[in-house]
Amino acid sequence: MGILQGSLKITMFSHSQFLFIFVVTAFIAWFRRLGHRRSNLGNLPSPPGSTFFTGHLKYMFMDPVKAWDFHQKLMEGYGPVVRLDGKLREHLLYTFDPKVMYHVLVKDQPNFERLTLAFTHVVLGDGLLSVTGDDHKRQKKYLSPVFSTAHMRDMLAIFYDVVDKLQTGLHEKVKNGSQEIDMLTWMTRTALELIGQSGLGYSFDPMTSDATEHTYSKTLKNLLPTFSRLPVLRFEILKWSQNFGTPSLRRLLVNLTPSKPLHDVRDMADYMWALSGEIYDSKKKALAEGDEALKSQIGRGKDIISILMKGSLNTSEDRLDEKEIIAQMSTLTLAAMDTTSNALSRVLQLLSTHPEVQDKLREELLDARSVGGNLSYDTLVELPYLDAVCRETLRLYSPVPNLSRIANEDTVIPLSQPVKGRDGKKITELYIPKGTTILLSFHNCNRNPALWGPDAFEWKPERWLSPLPKELVDAHIPGIYSHLMTFGAGTRSCIGFKFSQLEMKAVLSMLVSSFKFAPTEDRIVWHLSGVSVPFVEGAKERPSLPLLVDMVEQSVGN
Numbered sequence: 001m002g003i004l005q006g007s008l009k010i011t012m013f014s015h016s017q018f019l020f021i022f023v024v025t026a027f028i029a030w031f032r033r034l035g036h037r038r039s040n041l042g043n044l045p046s047p048p049g050s051t052f053f054t055g056h057l058k059y060m061f062m063d064p065v066k067a068w069d070f071h072q073k074l075m076e077g078y079g080p081v082v083r084l085d086g087k088l089r090e091h092l093l094y095t096f097d098p099k100v101m102y103h104v105l106v107k108d109q110p111n112f113e114r115l116t117l118a119f120t121h122v123v124l125g126d127g128l129l130s131v132t133g134d135d136h137k138r139q140k141k142y143l144s145p146v147f148s149t150a151h152m153r154d155m156l157a158i159f160y161d162v163v164d165k166l167q168t169g170l171h172e173k174v175k176n177g178s179q180e181i182d183m184l185t186w187m188t189r190t191a192l193e194l195i196g197q198s199g200l201g202y203s204f205d206p207m208t209s210d211a212t213e214h215t216y217s218k219t220l221k222n223l224l225p226t227f228s229r230l231p232v233l234r235f236e237i238l239k240w241s242q243n244f245g246t247p248s249l250r251r252l253l254v255n256l257t258p259s260k261p262l263h264d265v266r267d268m269a270d271y272m273w274a275l276s277g278e279i280y281d282s283k284k285k286a287l288a289e290g291d292e293a294l295k296s297q298i299g300r301g302k303d304i305i306s307i308l309m310k311g312s313l314n315t316s317e318d319r320l321d322e323k324e325i326i327a328q329m330s331t332l333t334l335a336a337m338d339t340t341s342n343a344l345s346r347v348l349q350l351l352s353t354h355p356e357v358q359d360k361l362r363e364e365l366l367d368a369r370s371v372g373g374n375l376s377y378d379t380l381v382e383l384p385y386l387d388a389v390c391r392e393t394l395r396l397y398s399p400v401p402n403l404s405r406i407a408n409e410d411t412v413i414p415l416s417q418p419v420k421g422r423d424g425k426k427i428t429e430l431y432i433p434k435g436t437t438i439l440l441s442f443h444n445c446n447r448n449p450a451l452w453g454p455d456a457f458e459w460k461p462e463r464w465l466s467p468l469p470k471e472l473v474d475a476h477i478p479g480i481y482s483h484l485m486t487f488g489a490g491t492r493s494c495i496g497f498k499f500s501q502l503e504m505k506a507v508l509s510m511l512v513s514s515f516k517f518a519p520t521e522d523r524i525v526w527h528l529s530g531v532s533v534p535f536v537e538g539a540k541e542r543p544s545l546p547l548l549v550d551m552v553e554q555s556v557g558n
Contacts, residue, residue, distance in 0.1 A: 451469065
């Protein structure tokens with residue numbers, strides 16, 4: 001009888017909870033309607049299929065494969081400015097209009113906050129991706145010099161050390177003939193070791209053929225896909241809970257929540273912070289022992305974290321504290337590893353299905369290497385076809401497909417071109433209320449046929465060897481790289497975009513010169529999440545990119 005009574009109480013309490021949630025939800029929806037009346041977002045074209053609780057978000061986040069089709073439909077059917085429904089039918093702005101992106105990311109940037117700020121803060125700490133305002137300016141001031149061209153020249157020698165190990169490891173795999181190899185794993189290991197040595201002054205991987213993937217690598221690779229499996233309201237929950245109670249109380253609530261993805265994200269964050277702390281302590285000890293001790297470490301004292309720590313010791317004003325430096329480790333590693341490894345994987349997959357491009361690129365690289373040894377910095381960055389292959393891949397398949405912002409205050413933004421509203425009238429500017437979420441589609445901006453031409457959806461490296469379309473140049477895309485939004489725009493654009501390009505070119509210069517890549521029978525699908533990730537079709541837990549790999553010498557004449 002006692003058990004039944006207990007069950008009855010729980011059921012009644014659950015009904016009360018449901019009634020409370022329903023009333024609060026209705027109130028929030030009504031309150032947001034007031035904001036909608038002050039805005040013209042509701043007059044923008046909008047696709048059907050919205051539901052009350054999740055709006056159109058289910059099409060964007062719940063199926064990471066079908067989500068690509070939804071973005072395609074938005075481009076082809078509704079144009080560069082679209083109104084979507086979010087939770088409780090709140091109005092969201094979906095756009096790839098260059099002028100809107102310029103205002104959101106550059107001109108009016110202080111008015112728009114990163115939607116994922118709570119996630120990066122909770123998982124990564126007070127690093128560059130998590131702080132705002134003066135703290136962001138201060139951190140960027142310390143970090144900018146280590147991403148300069150002069151410093152990149154020094155980094156190239158470290159890059160080649162890692163690339164040589166990659167070559168040896170793959171050679172061991174294919175020395176007896178063509179083998180199926182998961183190139184995503186190798187590209188992830190390589191990208192992690194590149195940022196490990198040049199960024200942290202730390203080695204994660206000997207890069208041998210029999211070595212297992214480092215736990216840190218697996219953790220970073222699975223972090224965003226795991227986070228994307230949380231409910232569609234995850235950003236709202238994170239933002240609300242960030243300042244709720246004490247850290248110990250928040251930790252307890254996370255532990256008590258029956259969610260495996262949430263517990264996995266918690267464990268990943270714990271692991272990353274602990275390892276970053278160990279690396280920091282070893283650097284601190286080397287700094288105390290003097291320059292010779294620092295030079296004897298991996299990175300030879302020129303790695304990013306060593307430079308940050310030395311800079312903080314030499315100044316008393318606006319210095320980075322210990323927690324900020326530790327937070328930069330996971331921040332920089334996540335930003336550098338996941339995006340670069342997936343971009344390299346995408347290039348290799350494309351080369352495997354376009355053998356004529358692969359052969360042409362190999363010819364350019366072998367000609368440049370004919371003088372012997374590794375390519376110099378100037379030669380590497382200036383090879384036209386290698387550059388074209390990288391640019392075209394980053395154009396058509398931006399590793400970060402979308403970016404989100406939320407309005408901190410009411411803002412008026414002009415459009416590049418007027419759009420026809422639902423009432424038939426022209427809309428020339430948008431009235432964006434405070435609290436509105438803006439979804440910026442880098443994916444669609446980079447492949448907009450109105451700017452790039454009718455072949456915009458094709459992977460054609462040759463397009464970069466001729467003058468770009470006048471429509472594209474006149475559009476004034478605000479991105480920091482090649483009329484593309486791939487690396488963002490404004491003060492919060494990717495600080496390491498030159499670092500990433502150099503990594504890609506250093507790795508590809510060796511891989512394509514030494515190995516030949518062909519597709520397997522597996523169908524590869526890319527999941528749309530914070531960073532696009534390849535999976536064998538049907539596999540959901542472990543991302544991978546199997547390719548057939550052979551030595552170039554063995555493939556010639558076959």
